[in-house]
Amino acid sequence: HVCRAYLTGSWSKDFTNLGDWYAHLLRESPTGTVHVHVLGCTVTANPANVEYMLKTNFDNFPKGKTFAALLGDLLGGGIFNVDGDAWRHQRKMASLELGSVAVRSYAFKIIAQEVESRLMPLLAGAADAGEVVDLQDVFRRFAFDTICKISFGLDPGCLEKEMPMSKLADAFDTATRLCAMRGAAASPLLWKMKRLLNVGSERELRNAIKLVDELAAAMIRERRKLGVANSHDLLSRFMASAGDVDVDDKYLRDIVVSFLLAGRDTVSSALTTLFMLLSKNPAVAAAMRAETAGDEGSTPVITYEHLKGLHYTHAVLYENMRMFPPVQFDSKFCAAADVLPDGTYVSGGARVMYHPYAMGRMPSIWGADHGVFRPERWLTGAGGTFVPESLYRYPVFQAGLRVCLGKELAITEMKAVAVAVVRAFDVEVVGESGSAACAPKFVSGLTASVSGGLPVRIRRARNN
Ligand code: HEM
Secondary structure, three states: OHHHHHHHOHHHHOOOOHHHHHHHHHHHOOOOEEEEHHHOEEEEOOHHHHHHHHHHOHHHOOOHHHHHHHHHHHHOOOHHHOOHHHHHHHHHHHHHHHHOHHHHHHHHHHHHHHHHHHHHHHHHHHHHHOOEEEHHHHHHHHHHHHHHHHHHOOOOOOOOOOOOOOHHHHHHHHHHHHHHHHHHOOOOHHHHHHHHHOOHHHHHHHHHHHHHHHHHHHHHHHHHHHOOOOOOOHHHHHHHHOOOOOOOHHHHHHHHHHHHHHHOHHHHHHHHHHHHHHHHOHHHHHHHHHHHHHHOOOOOOOOHHHHHOOHHHHHHHHHHHHHOOOOOOEEEEOOOOEEOOOOOEEOOOOEEEEOHHHHOOOHHHHOOOOOOOOHHHHOOOOOOOOOOOOOOOOOEOEOHHHOOOOHHHHHHHHHHHHHHHHHHEEEEEOOHHHOOOOOOOEEOOOOOEEOOOOEEEEEEOOOO
């Protein structure tokens, strides 16, 4: 009956999103695992299984060729899309750079600049004009400008006042949307045939990728011309770390495109659901404002040290992503037949999916109040300090050997935005999605985005 419900779409009579239906099935299952035969896929919300796949028996659960084929035309051999030695090599290099003080402080400077010189003036303008703005669109532009500056050292200017269309952002959007469509198809044969004949969505995808390639090549040329000696963007760092070796442009293009994918829609997705939740929970917004009130009047400038000390705000971000993880599910490929810790048999070549969206809705992990937005559940340390949960119970940033490399950067970026906006404005979601009872509907894609965007009205906070 599960396969029938999947194929006919009848699950949608009772559930808003496919993820809500999976969460229901996984809650009903005694092991927290189900098998959807028609997809050849085992879906799990069991933390012991997640740990087994992502750490204990990591080598038996690679991304696999099927996943690589879906994104291969866009991501090439970039870190997201490869396994084995190609992955190990990029992972080592990228974690070295992202962990370095120089890159971290460069990234923080970019974030602070983007918040203060673009995001805040734009929101202030909307507040003064009394306009309704689509906050999801604003955050996507913000996140794109930020990750492009961090990755390439170049500025697409998507969040300029006139909200220009960036060719790169546009081509990137089209390419990721069409790659996600490939993944949602019941059989890969159809898209492979369309690709062979260069028709329909595959023709559109090819054109979008061609544009991404041209623009990435132009940025790499520009970076070579400007020189890399004193630059801290990731592209320059990767070029510099290759030393005298004349690194291939295709290799650089693949790494940097992976970073754009990793760092843009994830951050904007989390910020969008955060402000949706804050609009419905004004007491939480008020508590966040109170936490930052200490330096009211002293310094409106965001500093790294200040952000680090904000435990309540940190808890709010984690609680938001528990309920609405930007990457709602993640699939691995089971190389050789295996038995998961909960006793589930998985045949060689099958897909296994762990599901952070469903895991955030499991009473076995979060208790009976899993449906309640309650940041306090994270503040169990001495004096109400933030205590992290095991990443295998909360795999929002994945976990184990392939855990997200941009986690700290993403948290800093989201905190910087949350603090600045909450301190200065009241944000109210308008329309249907603003009502307390309305659950968001997500558009299926590689990262979660809210269908119809997030229309909000912005007012200056009373003390501003
Ligand atoms: C809220 C924001 C973010 C979330 C929820 C998130 C989540 C994730 C997840 C679930 C994965 C695993 C994906 C997979 O293997 O299929 C991942 C990997 C990765 N993330 Fe993030 N991410 C975020 C922000 C960022 C940012 C800002 C960057 C870069 C600056 C970044 C860089 C990466 C990289 C390079 C990987 C690949 C790691 C590997 O395969 O070894 N992420 N992230």
